[in-house]
Amino acid sequence: MNILEIKNLVKDFGGLRAVDTLSLSIEKGQILGLIGPNGAGKSTAFNCIAGVYPPTGGEIYFAGEKINRRKPWDLCKKGLARTFQIVKPFSSKSVLYNVMVGSFATTDKTAVAEEKALKVLKLLYFEDKKDERAGNLTIGERKRLEIARALATEPKILLLDEVMAGLRPAEVDEMVQIIQKLRDQGITIFVIEHIMRAIMALSDRIVVIHFGKKIAEGSPQEVASDENVIKAYLGDEYVVS
Amino acid sequence: MTRQNINRFALTLVGVVAFGLPLVLRSPTYLHILILLYLYAYFTTSWNLVGGFAGVLPLGHAAFVGIGAYTSTILSLQYGVSPWLGMIVGGILAAIAGVLIGLPTFKMRGAYFALATIAFSEGIRVMVENIDYLGPFKLNGPSGFQIPPKNIGLVNYMFIGKEPYYYIVLVMLIGVLAFTYFISRSKLGYYLNAGGEEPEAAMALGINVARAKLIAMAMSSFLTALAGTFYAQFTLYIHPKSVISLDLSFEIAFIALIGGRGSIAGPVLGALLLRPVSDFSRIYFGATLPGLHLIIFGTVLVLVMIYQPRGLQEPLTRAYNRLLDKIIGQTAQGKVRHEYS
Numbered sequence: 001m002n003i004l005e006i007k008n009l010v011k012d013f014g015g016l017r018a019v020d021t022l023s024l025s026i027e028k029g030q031i032l033g034l035i036g037p038n039g040a041g042k043s044t045a046f047n048c049i050a051g052v053y054p055p056t057g058g059e060i061y062f063a064g065e066k067i068n069r070r071k072p073w074d075l076c077k078k079g080l081a082r083t084f085q086i087v088k089p090f091s092s093k094s095v096l097y098n099v100m101v102g103s104f105a106t107t108d109k110t111a112v113a114e115e116k117a118l119k120v121l122k123l124l125y126f127e128d129k130k131d132e133r134a135g136n137l138t139i140g141e142r143k144r145l146e147i148a149r150a151l152a153t154e155p156k157i158l159l160l161d162e163v164m165a166g167l168r169p170a171e172v173d174e175m176v177q178i179i180q181k182l183r184d185q186g187i188t189i190f191v192i193e194h195i196m197r198a199i200m201a202l203s204d205r206i207v208v209i210h211f212g213k214k215i216a217e218g219s220p221q222e223v224a225s226d227e228n229v230i231k232a233y234l235g236d237e238y239v240v241s
Numbered sequence: 242m243t244r245q246n247i248n249r250f251a252l253t254l255v256g257v258v259a260f261g262l263p264l265v266l267r268s269p270t271y272l273h274i275l276i277l278l279y280l281y282a283y284f285t286t287s288w289n290l291v292g293g294f295a296g297v298l299p300l301g302h303a304a305f306v307g308i309g310a311y312t313s314t315i316l317s318l319q320y321g322v323s324p325w326l327g328m329i330v331g332g333i334l335a336a337i338a339g340v341l342i343g344l345p346t347f348k349m350r351g352a353y354f355a356l357a358t359i360a361f362s363e364g365i366r367v368m369v370e371n372i373d374y375l376g377p378f379k380l381n382g383p384s385g386f387q388i389p390p391k392n393i394g395l396v397n398y399m400f401i402g403k404e405p406y407y408y409i410v411l412v413m414l415i416g417v418l419a420f421t422y423f424i425s426r427s428k429l430g431y432y433l434n435a436g437g438e439e440p441e442a443a444m445a446l447g448i449n450v451a452r453a454k455l456i457a458m459a460m461s462s463f464l465t466a467l468a469g470t471f472y473a474q475f476t477l478y479i480h481p482k483s484v485i486s487l488d489l490s491f492e493i494a495f496i497a498l499i500g501g502r503g504s505i506a507g508p509v510l511g512a513l514l515l516r517p518v519s520d521f522s523r524i525y526f527g528a529t530l531p532g533l534h535l536i537i538f539g540t541v542l543v544l545v546m547i548y549q550p551r552g553l554q555e556p557l558t559r560a561y562n563r564l565l566d567k568i569i570g571q572t573a574q575g576k577v578r579h580e581y582s
Contacts, residue, residue, distance in 0.1 A: 050445060076447035088442035090435050092551075101435040104428045105447035113428070153447055 003028045003063055003157055003188050004049070004080075010057035011041075011048050011212075018044040020212035021058070026157070031179070031189045033203035033220075035196075037232055041212035042192045043085055046161050049190075050082045051075045063156065076105055081155035083146035085162045085192070091135030095126065098134050098145055102152030120152045124178060140171045147178070157188040164195050172198050200224065208232070244565055259411055263404045272403040276475065278516040279410040280468060284489075285496045285508035286417045287464035292494065293503035294430060295454045296437020297347070298355045300490050301362030304342075305335040305462040307369065307485035309469025314386050314479060315378050317397070324398035328470035332463040339462030340455055347454045359487065366485040385480025388473065398474040406475050413471065414509075417464055422505050424460075433457055434503070488535075492519070495538045499545050501552020510554050515541075 002025040011019040019041045026032045034042050048055045051072040060067050062080055070078075081102075090098050099117035100110075107113050121127045124144055129137070134145060143163045150158055160179070164172050176198050183189055193199040199206065199220070206223045208216040210232040216223050223229055266272060288302050312334055313327030322330075346357040370383045393399045400406060424430045435443040436450035443450050473479045492515075500511020519534035526533045549556055 052441070052445075071449070072444040073447045073449045076445060082445050084442060084445070088439040090438045090442070092438065093434065097431070097434075101431050101443070101448070102446045104431055108428050110426055110428065110431075113431075149442075149446055 001028055002026060002061075004190065005061040006045075006049070006058065007061075008058040009045065009048060009055055009060065011044050011053060012056045018212050019048065019055075019209075022209065022212065022214055023058075024207050024214065024217070026188055026190055028156075028188055029183065029186060030204045031183055031191065031202050033199040033206040034190065034192045034209065035194070035199060035206060035223075036209040040209045042209060043161055044212075045209070046082065046159055046190075046192060050080065050159060076153050076155075079154070079156035080159070081150035081153045081157075082159035083143075083150050083161055083163055085165070087139070087142040087146050089134035089137070089142055089145055091133070093134055094130065095132050095134055095137070095145060095148075096121070096130040099148045099152045102149040103154075105153035116154075117148075117152055120148050123151070123181070124148050125174075139166045140168065143167065143175075144178075151182070151187075155187060157190060158182065160189065160191040160193075162192055162194060164193055164198050176201055244569060247565055247568060256415075260408075263407050269403050272407055274517065274520045276403060276407050276410055277520065278512050279407075279414045280472065280475075281492065281496060281516055282509045282512035283410065283414045283417055283468050284465060284493050285500070285512060286414070286421055286505075287461050287468070288493050289497055289502060289508050290421060290424065290433075290457045290461040290464070291454070292461075292497055293507070294425065294433040294437065295457050296434070296503075297454070298351075298494065299358045299458075300355045300487075300494055301342070301358035301360075302462075302465050302493050303485050303487065303489040304362035304365045305339065305465040306469040306472065306489060307365065307481070308335040308338055308462075309466030310473040310479045310484045311369070311380070311386075311469075312466070313398075313470040314388060314473045315380075318386060318388065319379060323396055324470055324474055325396075328398075328467055331470055332466045335466030335469075336459040336463040339458040343455050343458040347451055347458075359490070362485065362490060363487065366481050369485060370481045383481060385478065385483070386473075388477040388479075390477060398470070399477075406471075410468075410471060410475075413468065418505060418509070420464075425505065429453060429456065491535075492538070495542060497552075499538075499542055499553060501554030504552065504554045504558075506558070507552050507554040510557065511552070514553070 005025040007023050009019055009022045010017065022045060034045070036042050044053065047053045049060055051067070051070050051074070054069045062075070062078065067075060090101065096114070096117055099120055100113045103113040103116040103120070107116070118127070118130070121130055124147065126144055126148055129141060134142070137145060147160070147163060164175050167175060172195060179189060179191070179202055191199065191202065203220055205218065206220055207214060208223055208226070208229050215228045215232060216226040262275065263272060284302065284306070288299065291297060292299050309328065309331035312331030313324040316322040316327035316330060317324045342358065342361045346354055349357055369380055372380050373382050374380065390399060393401060432443070432448045432453040435446065436448055436453050440450050469484060472484060496511035496515050497508055499515060500509070501507030515538060518537050522534040522537065545553060
């Protein structure tokens with residue numbers, strides 16, 4: 001069953017078409033990678049799905065329900081959580097406080113929220129930082145905090161927007177493991193990533209977009225050898241014929 | 242002795258001193274100053290629910306003081322309703338006004354929000370000053386109301402000495418402090434803080450930021466209006482310039498910013514520091530340099546914003562914690578982590 005289905009999604013900003021008739025679908029329990037050169041419209045597509053931007057056209061279905069123009073907080077309560085490419089921690093608060101904000105999505109009790117937050121921190125090997133001020137974290141830790149907060153809302157699907165950008169290679173490996181662990185727990189994952197090594201290792205399927213349009217889709221191997229993809233990334237003259 | 246025990250002991254001590262003070266302090270002047278100090282701590286703590294937790298800077302809370310003062314006074318003078326009942330009605334009216342003001346203004350950020358709230362409260366003041374009758378209710382324009390001290394007693398919220406007022410405002414202050422403490426540890430408190438710091442992230446985490454802010458605004462304006470009634474019954478004279486003035490709105494914000502907005506202790510600390518300055522400058526320089534206290538506030542605010550942007554509660558809390566560490570003797574075990582929540 002497709003947990004997320006996008007049909008002919010269009011998003012215009014004034015005269016600029018950022019996402020152009022994009023269609024894709026994710027099966028429950030899958031990891032889908034979304035890649036494309038800078039400015040291809042990946043984050044815009046994410047923002048449309050997560051309810052930040054109302055789509056100009058097309059339809060978005062989450063668990064069989066049309067979610068166009070739904071508000072971000074409603075979507076979150078329905079089980080669609082996301083992280084931000086530019087991290088947005090609640091800087092003056094502790095890591096635990098940050099994660100508890102997320103866990104309040106499914107409970108009204110502070111004690112329950114704290115318990116759930118601690119569980120999430122443990123899952124992400126992040127417990128030792130729980131009293132650290134979020135503003136004092138390194139970029140890698142902030143990215144992890146983004147995931148922790150989103151995870152605390154108990155999502156069915158997690159939209160990860162470049163959670164590995166800026167990480168050290170060792171941190172990337174750890175992040176890959178974490179994402180795989182989340183998938184094993186039954187969470188569907190939709191990931192935007194620039195680090196090819198990571199996305200190739202992670203994804204069950206990859207969708208490539210360029211200028212808002214889908215130019216390729218398939219397994220990591222298929223996509224990596226696709227002529228259009230190589231063209232998009234490297235330019236025409238590099239195509240090996 | 243554990244940290245918790247010391248905290249509890251210190252709180253009890255402060256409580257005992259606060260409740261026992263009128264037994265020792267017989268001077269009406271000093272009691273008056275203390276009553277106003279508690280009143281401003283109360284105003285600022287109510288303000289803090291929006292201005293502190295929700296991360297916006299409302300500068301028009303005097304409007305709610307005015308709504309509270311006028312509602313209970315009009316109801317009691319013109320309809321014979323007990324001010325206690327009028328106080329609740331005033332609170333509800335203020336909460337409605339707060340939501341109506343909040344609906345359009347919470348879409349604005351930073352200085353624009355502050356300016357919009359000033360505009361609303363000034364608008365209300367000008368209206369009250371220029372209207373004699375609002376439907377069946379007599380507003381009495383710029384001259385306001387003198388409350389005749391008839392039927393003195395608890396039912397009519399009127400007393401001869403200062404002591405009853407002292408205890409009423411003290412209980413109100415303790416109540417509102419307990420309430421904000423409870424809110425800050427509840428889901429709403431987390432949601433307000435999150436929405437104030439990073440609204441986009443908060444929304445993605447399931448928070449309807451605008452709704453949380455409106456709830457806080459309703460509670461804040463309700464609580465503020467209750468103290469408006471207290472002010473009317475305490476001074477027995479209200480007029481637009483006294484209860485709906487910008488001075489009042491600004492002083493609340495000054496106290497909060499200097500004490501530390503968003504914390505429980507900040508408003509009380511701010512009032513403790515600033516109210517005496519304002520009262521004594523009025524007593525000693527009232528004739529020669531009126532408004533001196535505002536200059537002092539401004540200077541203090543600039544210094545605090547430069548050196549302690551999170552208010553004076555932060556260094557003081559740190560000092561208090563260090564003192565506790567010394568008492569308990571944990572310093573030997575190395576650095577003790579303090580929570581940031």
